[in-house]
Amino acid sequence: MRRALVILLLVAVSLPLLLAVSQLPPHGDPDNPPHVHIAPRYLESGPEEAGAENVVTAVILNYRGFDTQGEVTVIFTAMAAVVAVLVMGSTGTAPAERSAAAVPVSVIVRFIVRVLAPFIAVFSVYVVLNGHVTPGGGFQGGTIAGALVIALTLILSEQDARALLPRRPERLLQAAAPITFFVVGIAGLVIAGDYLAYPRTEALRWLTTIMLTVVELGIGVGGAMVIATIFRTMGADR
Amino acid sequence: MSRVFDIVLLLLLIGCALAVVRLKDLLAAAIVFSSYSLLMCLLWLHRGAPDVAMTEAAVGAGVTTVLFLVTIARTTRKERS
Numbered sequence: 444m445r446r447a448l449v450i451l452l453l454v455a456v457s458l459p460l461l462l463a464v465s466q467l468p469p470h471g472d473p474d475n476p477p478h479v480h481i482a483p484r485y486l487e488s489g490p491e492e493a494g495a496e497n498v499v500t501a502v503i504l505n506y507r508g509f510d511t512q513g514e515v516t517v518i519f520t521a522m523a524a525v526v527a528v529l530v531m532g533s534t535g536t537a538p539a540e541r542s543a544a545a546v547p548v549s550v551i552v553r554f555i556v557r558v559l560a561p562f563i564a565v566f567s568v569y570v571v572l573n574g575h576v577t578p579g580g581g582f583q584g585g586t587i588a589g590a591l592v593i594a595l596t597l598i599l600s601e602q603d604a605r606a607l608l609p610r611r612p613e614r615l616l617q618a619a620a621p622i623t624f625f626v627v628g629i630a631g632l633v634i635a636g637d638y639l640a641y642p643r644t645e646a647l648r649w650l651t652t653i654m655l656t657v658v659e660l661g662i663g664v665g666g667a668m669v670i671a672t673i674f675r676t677m678g679a680d681r
Numbered sequence: 682m683s684r685v686f687d688i689v690l691l692l693l694l695i696g697c698a699l700a701v702v703r704l705k706d707l708l709a710a711a712i713v714f715s716s717y718s719l720l721m722c723l724l725w726l727h728r729g730a731p732d733v734a735m736t737e738a739a740v741g742a743g744v745t746t747v748l749f750l751v752t753i754a755r756t757t758r759k760e761r762s
Contacts, residue, residue: 586740
């Protein structure tokens with residue numbers, strides 16, 4: 444009886460949904476609304492309008508800047524939630540930091556991390572700073588930097604890992620992405636007359652590039668810190 | 682050729698997804714999930730979305746796997762049915 448009721452309910456819910464799907468424009472049709480209005484505009488005038496050669500960066504940071512600000516705020520909030528749950532679940536005092544590996548790290552891992560670390564560091568900075576020309580940007584580069592911090596935390600001793608990233612700057616840098624967005628947004632309000640707007644005149648092109656780079660850097664640093672913090676909080680002994 | 686590549690990738694993706702659900706060993710599931718992300722990364726690249734591919738490789742295959750491994754290390758490796 445109950446089973447039949449469930450099936451009936453599922454059918455009743457899915458029928459209108461399927462009906463709605465059947466009314467959608469065909470998938471991949473070049474005449475679909477986004478393909479005739481928005482996409483051509485982005486592709487044609489993205490480079491000069493948004494100041495970024497890479498269309499993806501132009502959309503993320505310029506056309507859809509608000510969305511990205513919301514996104515970095517969500518990421519920051521997620522990290523805050525992880526820290527709140529894990530740290531508040533403990534005895535109330537700050538947890539003693541510890542490398543996540545319970546067993547000693549092997550010589551091979553240690554050696555490979557040491558050899559690769561500088562290259563990963565340079566690559567992450569390159570991905571962040573070159574994001575408006577080539578694929579990449581703050582999110583990608585920040586994740587690579589965060590992974591580097593995780594790798595270093597694994598091979599370093601407790602004190603060295605802490606010295607790599609002292610607590611006070613860590614707390615400030617965790618909020619780097621939302622703060623940078625706010626600062627650049629206000630700067631846009633002053634310079635270009637709208638929150639998160641960028642100057643569009645040819646003479647101020649350099650300023651747009653600087654603002655985009657600052658935002659990318661903020662996202663990169665903030666993202667890396669969020670990843671490193673979540674890893675450390677989860678790996679810390681309680 | 683390009684279509685064959687897509688089909689092979691998608692079949693492997695489905696295989697990985699099923700394996701992740703079926704596996705009782707959570708460590709193995711995390712590793713298979715990481716390879717799922719790598720396949721997904723290849724697929725993004727093949728579809729002309731290098732930005733998404735980079736994110737997928739870094740977040741999906743890298744950081745998520747590490748977080749899963751930390752969680753397994755701190756909890757238990759076998760799934761109880």
